[in-house]
Amino acid sequence: xxxxxxxxxxxxxxxxxxxxxxxxxxxxxxxxxxxxxxxxxxxxxxxxxxxxxxxxxxxxxxxxxxxxxxxxxxxxxxxxxxxxxxxxxxxxxxxxxxxxxxxxxxxxxxxxxxxxxxxxxxxxxxxxxxxxxxxxxxxxxxxxxxxxxxxxxxxxxxxxxxxxxxxxxxxxxxxxxxxxx
Amino acid sequence: xxxxxxxxxxxxxxxxxxxxxxxxxxxxxxxxxxxxxxxxxxxxxxxxxxxxxxxxxxxxxxxxxxxxxxxxxxxxxxxxxxxxxxxxxxxxxxxxxxxxxxxxxxxxxx
Numbered sequence: 020x021x022x023x024x025x026x027x028x029x030x031x032x033x034x035x036x037x038x039x040x041x042x043x044x045x046x047x048x049x050x051x052x053x054x055x056x057x058x059x060x061x062x063x064x065x066x067x068x069x070x071x072x073x074x075x076x077x078x079x080x081x082x083x084x085x086x087x088x089x090x091x092x093x094x095x096x097x098x099x100x101x102x103x104x105x106x107x108x109x110x111x112x113x114x115x116x117x118x119x120x121x122x123x124x125x126x127x128x129x130x131x132x133x134x135x136x137x138x139x140x141x142x143x144x145x146x147x148x149x150x151x152x153x154x155x156x157x158x159x160x161x162x163x164x165x166x167x168x169x170x171x172x173x174x175x176x177x178x179x180x181x182x183x184x185x186x187x188x189x190x191x192x193x194x195x196x197x198x199x200x
Numbered sequence: 201x202x203x204x205x206x207x208x209x210x211x212x213x214x215x216x217x218x219x220x221x222x223x224x225x226x227x228x229x230x231x232x233x234x235x236x237x238x239x240x241x242x243x244x245x246x247x248x249x250x251x252x253x254x255x256x257x258x259x260x261x262x263x264x265x266x267x268x269x270x271x272x273x274x275x276x277x278x279x280x281x282x283x284x285x286x287x288x289x290x291x292x293x294x295x296x297x298x299x300x301x302x303x304x305x306x307x308x309x310x
Contacts, residue, residue, distance in 0.1 A: 045228070050225050054216070054218070063219075063221070075236070127217075132218065133218060133219070134217050134219050135218075138212060190204050
């Protein structure tokens with residue numbers, strides 16, 4: 020059963036119903052947030068860790084939620100920021116690590132929670148090579164077909180800049196595959 | 201639609217290739233709520249309003265200053281009194297046209 024977002028916000032601001040309301044928020048939004056996180060961090064184990072952090076962060080910063088923005092917008096923003104923070108930390112670990120890089124596509128093909136073929140694995144590798152903003156915009160537009168107006172509120176970037184990012188991302192990914200054709 | 205976008209849509213699928221363990225989302229909420237503290241951390245209940253705290257601080261400061269000055273005040277008046285007494289006697293002696301010999305003689309008689 021989904022609860023209307025405005026009703027949830029009202030319940031979240033009342034200390035007597037806050038915890039119960041937050042439980043409903045987790046129930047209602049966790050799946051859609053998970054897929055945003057997963058497309059950035061790629062592995063299920065990492066996505067699960069990041070999701071725990073996202074929910075804990077949302078709970079501890081409920082006071083900072085300004086009710087002039089949508090609850091879902093606010094949650095998406097936390098999820099994407101936590102995911103990008105995770106990827107940045109992973110990059111530092113990879114640079115320090117002595118192991119040779121296996122490649123993202125090969126790692127995904129060996130992952131039991133990846134059901135795609137080699138082309139789909141290569142697509143994920145191409146996306147992962149994009150700069151952060153292009154990567155995020157590409158995922159939101161290509162997979163979720165999210166409107167630029169909504170994306171603009173989540174990422175706090177102008178619609179024009181987002182459209183430009185998406186076009187550049189699409190161009191880079193198509194060149195990636197054309198070279199392999 | 202740009203040519204590259206068309207190329208990608210024909211070349212690739214938009215299918216979600218990622219999977220999750222069976223029942224993951226069903227148990228996720230419970231997993232999260234076990235980590236959430238009973239009361240939201242970071243909120244502190246204030247017993248008094250802010251202006252009351254400011255007023256209380258001001259009272260303490262004023263009281264402390266008053267106490268400090270009341271402790272040093274008693275010593276200072278004594279010195280002026282001794283000085284006034286001696287100069288008063290000299291003035292009186294000059295006025296009465298008597299010198300120290302006369303004063304000593306007067307004191308000895310009494």
